[in-house]
Amino acid sequence: MKKEYELTAAQNMHYQWIREYKTQQVSGVSIVASIKSPLDFGLLKKCIELETERYGCLRLQFTKPDKKGNIKQYIVDKYKADIPVKDFTGMSLKEADDIMQSMAYETLDGDDRPMCEIMMVRLAEGYNGFFIHMDHRLIDSCGIVVMVNDIMQLYTHYRFGAEYPQDLADFEKVLENDLKKANSEKRFAKDKKFWDDQLDALGEPLYSDIQGTKVLEAARKKHKNPKLRAADIERKELFVAVKDYVLEPDPTKWLMHFCMNHQLSMTNLLLLGIRTYLQKVNDGQEDITIENFISRRSTHDEWTSGGSRTIMFPCRTVISEDTDFLSAAYEIQNIQNKIYMHSNYDPALIVEEMRKRYKTPADTSYESCYLTYQPMPVRMDNPFLKDIPMHSKWFANGAATKKMYLTVSHTENGGMNFSYHYQTKCLTEKDMELLYYYMMRILFKGIAEPDMTIGEIIKAV
Amino acid sequence: MDRTLEFKELIAQYCDVAAEDLTEDMRFREDLDFSSLGFMSFLGDIEDTFDVELDQEQALKVITVGDALDMFNDLVEA
Numbered sequence: 451m452k453k454e455y456e457l458t459a460a461q462n463m464h465y466q467w468i469r470e471y472k473t474q475q476v477s478g479v480s481i482v483a484s485i486k487s488p489l490d491f492g493l494l495k496k497c498i499e500l501e502t503e504r505y506g507c508l509r510l511q512f513t514k515p516d517k518k519g520n521i522k523q524y525i526v527d528k529y530k531a532d533i534p535v536k537d538f539t540g541m542s543l544k545e546a547d548d549i550m551q552s553m554a555y556e557t558l559d560g561d562d563r564p565m566c567e568i569m570m571v572r573l574a575e576g577y578n579g580f581f582i583h584m585d586h587r588l589i590d591s592c593g594i595v596v597m598v599n600d601i602m603q604l605y606t607h608y609r610f611g612a613e614y615p616q617d618l619a620d621f622e623k624v625l626e627n628d629l630k631k632a633n634s635e636k637r638f639a640k641d642k643k644f645w646d647d648q649l650d651a652l653g654e655p656l657y658s659d660i661q662g663t664k665v666l667e668a669a670r671k672k673h674k675n676p677k678l679r680a681a682d683i684e685r686k687e688l689f690v691a692v693k694d695y696v697l698e699p700d701p702t703k704w705l706m707h708f709c710m711n712h713q714l715s716m717t718n719l720l721l722l723g724i725r726t727y728l729q730k731v732n733d734g735q736e737d738i739t740i741e742n743f744i745s746r747r748s749t750h751d752e753w754t755s756g757g758s759r760t761i762m763f764p765c766r767t768v769i770s771e772d773t774d775f776l777s778a779a780y781e782i783q784n785i786q787n788k789i790y791m792h793s794n795y796d797p798a799l800i801v802e803e804m805r806k807r808y809k810t811p812a813d814t815s816y817e818s819c820y821l822t823y824q825p826m827p828v829r830m831d832n833p834f835l836k837d838i839p840m841h842s843k844w845f846a847n848g849a850a851t852k853k854m855y856l857t858v859s860h861t862e863n864g865g866m867n868f869s870y871h872y873q874t875k876c877l878t879e880k881d882m883e884l885l886y887y888y889m890m891r892i893l894f895k896g897i898a899e900p901d902m903t904i905g906e907i908i909k910a911v
Numbered sequence: 912m913d914r915t916l917e918f919k920e921l922i923a924q925y926c927d928v929a930a931e932d933l934t935e936d937m938r939f940r941e942d943l944d945f946s947s948l949g950f951m952s953f954l955g956d957i958e959d960t961f962d963v964e965l966d967q968e969q970a971l972k973v974i975t976v977g978d979a980l981d982m983f984n985d986l987v988e989a
Binding site: 631637640713744746748790 | 925947954959
């Protein structure tokens with residue numbers, strides 16, 4: 451008999467979005483990974499099948515919802531879906547990407563079914579590889595990078611005699627450990643206390659928007675409450691557009707050196723850049739909350755077990771305009787460190803607590819910006835594939851649960867990519883342009899003169 | 912198991928150095944490549960594994976394996 455498990459907090463976050471937005475599309479994640487080299491597709495298929503045995507999360511399925519809408523998960527013994535070869539050689543890479551992008555919009559509907567679809571692809575210009583479309587409850591982006599590397603290590607082992615890749619951690623064992631931690635009363639009480647203490651100390655958060663104070667004002671009018679501190683979330687028109695900006699390698703180095711010299715993490719510097727922009731366009735508002743995604747992978751087992759370990763927590767800081775840039779960065783770092791220690795907690799409980807305390811209307815939020823910083827590039831880190839050009843791409847699932855979701859990652863040449871996913875119902879490309887422009891102006895002004903106050907930087911940029 | 916070794920086994924789960932090779936002068940961030948998230952998760956793990964309560968402010972001052980061991984020994988001997 452199959453062993454069923456409840457969902458972890460990270461998985462539940464995606465499941466609740468599926469329920470709230472009434473489509474599995476919001477939980478889709480897709481990627482193509484290819485190299486400019488002929489591939490033995492028979493062998494590649496064998497390696498992918500082997501990967502489904504090694505990486506237990508790929509065999510994860512979900513039960514039908516019970517009367518309360520709750521589901522459970524279980525791991526099947528064998529991945530049974532076909533792994534076909536799709537030929538895109540008659541078109542450009544861009545045209546093939548467009549087709550794969552449309553496949554990324556497809557939903558994986560139904561229960562007790564594989565939540566992962568894989569196909570091998572022949573692409574233009576001699577690129578060959580595979581496309582994977584799956585549900586985020588199975589895997590997060592770090593997990594995908596590990597999987598892509600593992601598949602190619604298996605391939606180079608069988609093809610070129612490279613060393614067989616090391617065993618991956620047992621997904622089921624790590625899952626059991628996570629659930630055990632989540633159910634520890636002592637741990638739960640400590641985590642709950644941390645989050646409740648924050649609300650006790652700071653009171654109700656205050657919404658801040660990329661477009662300025664008009665959004666909160668509109669919500670106050672709509673709900674006929676001039677004191678409302680939360681604004682409405684778009685629930686119906688979820689279409690998302692993506693705007694990417696690339697920061698060149700040299701300025702990227704300046705940011706990285708600043709972080710290194712001041713013992714700061716890049717995430718915290720980026721959070722400071724976004725929050726200062728929000729402070730600027732929201733009439734100097736000091737109390738700003740940004741949702742920050744963290745990938746809860748620290749131990750060896752957590753790194754190689756796959757699964758969905760990325761979870762978001764509100765990073766709330768109250769920073770006055772007379773705080774200098776460096777102190778503001780440390781203030782963010784201090785709160786983020788504490789959040790990391792309490793990241794076993796289910797963020798849905800934080801939202802629930804705020805609803806209970808402040809009785810906010812349904813479908814409102816305190817945040818307009820979400821950040822993910824991905825230090826890991828999607829790259830096949832394999833000496834046998836060194837110097838072979840690669841083509842890899844993440845495809846947006848096309849449905850945003852968030853107003854603006856920024857993913858910052860590193861590029862192959864040492865630069866950084868700022869990928870802004872934004873709901874087209876509420877935001878335009880111009881909004882993203884302004885956000886990127888000012889984020890950069892703020893960050894580079896701040897790292898050049900870290901003693902400048904936030905207020906001075908806001909005025910200067 | 913010896914308490915110190917058990918403590919080092921926990922550290923080794925987070926880095927590429929085996930428990931028996933960990934020395935007290937090794938720094939978590941610079942030498943063992945702990946990220947902020949890794950270090951804070953490790954602190955949470957100390958609490959859960961050994962059923963102790965860390966003083967967060969004091970724990971954040973820990974730099975080396977030796978510092979962590981001193982903090983840990985003070986707690987379990989208190």
